[in-house]
Amino acid sequence: MKITCPSFKYWYPRLKSGKLAANDEQLAINHLSTCEKCRKAANAIEALIEDKIQPESDVFFSARLFARLEKSKPSHSVFIFRPVFAYTLLLSLSLFLGIRLGTYFYYQSSIPSENISISEEYAIHSTISGLDVFFQDDFNE
Amino acid sequence: MDENEKFLDKLQSGDQQAFRILVEKYQPMIQAIGIQMFERSEDNEDFIQEVFIKIYHALPNFRRKSSLSTWIYRVALNHALNLNRKNKWKKWLMNGLNLIGSNEQAVPQMPGQIEENAEQREMRRLLNKAIQRLPENQRIAFVMTRIDGLSYAEVAEVMGISEAAVDSLTQRARQNLRKHLSTYYKSL
Numbered sequence: 001m002k003i004t005c006p007s008f009k010y011w012y013p014r015l016k017s018g019k020l021a022a023n024d025e026q027l028a029i030n031h032l033s034t035c036e037k038c039r040k041a042a043n044a045i046e047a048l049i050e051d052k053i054q055p056e057s058d059v060f061f062s063a064r065l066f067a068r069l070e071k072s073k074p075s076h077s078v079f080i081f082r083p084v085f086a087y088t089l090l091l092s093l094s095l096f097l098g099i100r101l102g103t104y105f106y107y108q109s110s111i112p113s114e115n116i117s118i119s120e121e122y123a124i125h126s127t128i129s130g131l132d133v134f135f136q137d138d139f140n141e
Numbered sequence: 142m143d144e145n146e147k148f149l150d151k152l153q154s155g156d157q158q159a160f161r162i163l164v165e166k167y168q169p170m171i172q173a174i175g176i177q178m179f180e181r182s183e184d185n186e187d188f189i190q191e192v193f194i195k196i197y198h199a200l201p202n203f204r205r206k207s208s209l210s211t212w213i214y215r216v217a218l219n220h221a222l223n224l225n226r227k228n229k230w231k232k233w234l235m236n237g238l239n240l241i242g243s244n245e246q247a248v249p250q251m252p253g254q255i256e257e258n259a260e261q262r263e264m265r266r267l268l269n270k271a272i273q274r275l276p277e278n279q280r281i282a283f284v285m286t287r288i289d290g291l292s293y294a295e296v297a298e299v300m301g302i303s304e305a306a307v308d309s310l311t312q313r314a315r316q317n318l319r320k321h322l323s324t325y326y327k328s329l
Contacts (some may be wrong), residue, residue, distance in 0.1 A: 013319040017153055045322045048268050051314050052289040053176065057168030062164045064186075065193050066157075081266075 003027040177284040178221040192217045214299045271321040282310035
């Protein structure tokens with residue numbers, strides 16, 4: 001491997017993890033001792049990685065936290081009045097009403113009740129309740 | 142009953158004064174975790190507050206199977222990882238919508254190192270970015286072992302692995318970070 005400044009990114013990590021061949025390792029050590037730019041880069045990287053973080057306390061933190069905790073306390077409202085329940089309930093109710101009214105008006109407008117025979121009317125009612133085949137067969141007999 | 146047990150009893154019964162003591166004791170450690178886990182400094186304050194709010198609400202369910210400190214660090218780390226995942230999606234979406242004009246982001250300041258020069262700031266930004274790219278286990282091990290005052294034994298307990306495994310993960314994290322940082326050495 002070429003031990004030069006442009007190839008620093010290839011040989012330096014290998015040097016530190018002991019993955020360079022013996023002669024390359026010696027070349028890398030020599031390069032670091034003579035090239036100021038690479039030495040500076042290596043020192044900066046090591047300083048960053050080995051740096052310890054000193055935990056420091058923030059004296060005003062607990063005041064900010066307790067103010068937020070006050071705000072975040074759960075309210076004791078009845079559960080059906082909570083937004084998620086209320087919206088779900090309203091949506092279900094409106095869907096149910098919509099389907100009921102739609103069905104009612106659809107059959108009101110499509111059935112000419114004066115000209116319909118009893119058997120046909122019965123077939124229509126049983127279609128609505130999902131038992132059409134069963135009843136129609138009875139009447140056909 | 143020893144002092145620790147009495148303190149835990151007070152905490153679990155909702156004693157505000159006891160909770161204040163807990164916050165003052167662990168805030169520096171949680172802050173040190175947040176500083177390393179997030180690319181943006183403004184995420185850190187929110188992160189620390191959210192961790193303590195979670196702890197406050199979860200304390201009555203703390204079963205004392207592990208030490209209080211281990212439990213607190215676990216809550217903090219899990220929350221940090223979850224936030225990171227969410228931020229990743231958010232960043233991806235924002236990038237997709239072209240809402241982020243530049244890649245330059247605020248660098249979390251290390252406590253006690255406010256007066257640092259541009260070069261150090263740039264390196265620190267790169268380090269934080271590189272930490273985000275580490276695999277989860279390596280990231281946790283590296284972040285925790287860098288905090289002054291935390292022993293390998295404590296980190297091992299938090300992660301539920303042996304001290305040797307923590308050491309191995311930290312070494313691998315350092316190797317990966319060296320690779321990433323040396324790519325940018327020309328900008329020094």
